[in-house]
Amino acid sequence: MRVLVTGGAGYVGSVVAAQLVAAGHEVVVLDNLSTGHRDAVPPECVFVRGDIRDRAAEVLSDGVEAVLHFAAKSIVPESVARPEMYWSGNVGASLALLEAMRATGVRRIVFSSTAAVYGEPERVPIPEDAPVRPTNPYGATKAAIDAALTEHARMHGIGAVSLRYFNVAGAQDGRGERHTTETHLIPIVLQVALGRREAVSVFGTDYGTPDGTCVRDYIHVADLAEAHLLALDHCTPGRHRVYNLGNGTGFSVREVVEVCREVTGHPIPVVEDGRRPGDPAALVASGRRARDELGWLPRRPGLAAIVADAWKFHSAAAGAGPAAAHAGGGA
Numbered sequence: 561m562r563v564l565v566t567g568g569a570g571y572v573g574s575v576v577a578a579q580l581v582a583a584g585h586e587v588v589v590l591d592n593l594s595t596g597h598r599d600a601v602p603p604e605c606v607f608v609r610g611d612i613r614d615r616a617a618e619v620l621s622d623g624v625e626a627v628l629h630f631a632a633k634s635i636v637p638e639s640v641a642r643p644e645m646y647w648s649g650n651v652g653a654s655l656a657l658l659e660a661m662r663a664t665g666v667r668r669i670v671f672s673s674t675a676a677v678y679g680e681p682e683r684v685p686i687p688e689d690a691p692v693r694p695t696n697p698y699g700a701t702k703a704a705i706d707a708a709l710t711e712h713a714r715m716h717g718i719g720a721v722s723l724r725y726f727n728v729a730g731a732q733d734g735r736g737e738r739h740t741t742e743t744h745l746i747p748i749v750l751q752v753a754l755g756r757r758e759a760v761s762v763f764g765t766d767y768g769t770p771d772g773t774c775v776r777d778y779i780h781v782a783d784l785a786e787a788h789l790l791a792l793d794h795c796t797p798g799r800h801r802v803y804n805l806g807n808g809t810g811f812s813v814r815e816v817v818e819v820c821r822e823v824t825g826h827p828i829p830v831v832e833d834g835r836r837p838g839d840p841a842a843l844v845a846s847g848r849r850a851r852d853e854l855g856w857l858p859r860r861p862g863l864a865a866i867v868a869d870a871w872k873f874h875s876a877a878a879g880a881g882p883a884a885a886h887a888g889g890g891a
């Protein structure tokens with residue numbers, strides 16, 4: 561199948577693009593390289609540099625049958641500081657993409673949604689029918705796009721799947737997380753191990769969690785990517801389905817730091833800091849629906865294995881090594 565991957569130069573998008581190519585799909589990547597990296601795009605893909613608003617209709621009309629939509633702004637603290645950029649870049653661009661799909665008759669879409677739509681959940685693990693109450697603009701924009709997909713399925717016969725990611729980490733085949741300004745926990749901790757930072761700040765130690773720090777559900781990017789290929793086969797016209805993607809196990813910030821110490825052999829000093837605005841205390845997925853309906857089972861669920869793959873990627877990218885040549889990243 562010929563598919564469009566928006567944001568295919570970013571972290572998750574590039575790993576999915578590589579898996580799509582490996583599965584025999586023809587892949588067109590559309591990315592404006594605002595946060596992505598050209599060298600993360602698999603060489604077999606057609607690459608179009610540009611904005612969705614300008615280029616989506618033209619790319620879709622060239623035989624594309626389905627869209628995997630990753631292009632987005634995805635940093636929670638940045639969204640708190642600059643909400644307008646998130647409403648325009650995420651919601652505005654996604655509505656333009658849906659308009660281009662309507663105009664060209666492309667009826668299947670797999671969308672990168674997020675656990676951040678749930679905000680402060682009433683209970684964990686979180687099922688897909690938990691209330692949508694985001695606590696930050698990033699989550700609010702993704703929730704708005706999910707709602708638009710529901711309406712497009714109902715009124716325009718589009719088959720849509722939203723995949724709500726929990727905390728993605730790790731790397732595959734030299735494609736990993738590489739943001740210009742890093743805000744995510746695991747890459748920051750690994751920067752300490754690489755000697756690029758003195759210490760990790762732990763944002764909030766007074767949450768109602770066992771050790772007082774935030775709890776998250778970390779999922780390997782390769783497992784997450786595999787769910788997209790399954791989702792592509794579950795885009796049923798007129799239907800919008802939502803799936804949570806996580807391992808169903810929560811790790812606190814302190815536990816993540818401890819696992820990183822074990823994997824890297826570095827002492828990784830921590831500094832206790834205040835809460836970061838917009839952070840829910842605990843986000844852990846119920847993966848039952850994805851398992852039952854998509855047949856998705858994470859194959860790399862252990863946090864040590866996830867961190868080990870991230871560490872391999874970051875240490876290679878920092879020095880010489882096979883991963884350095886293909887280092888990818890971005891939102």
Ligand code: UDP
Pocket residue numbers: 636727743744745746748760761762763764774775776813836839
């Ligand atoms: N965090 C932290 N120090 C950092 C970066 C993140 O304590 O330098 C915490 C953050 O407050 C959150 C958790 O680690 O509770 C995961 O944050 P991340 O930004 O990786 O992902 P998010 O859950 O916000 O998508």
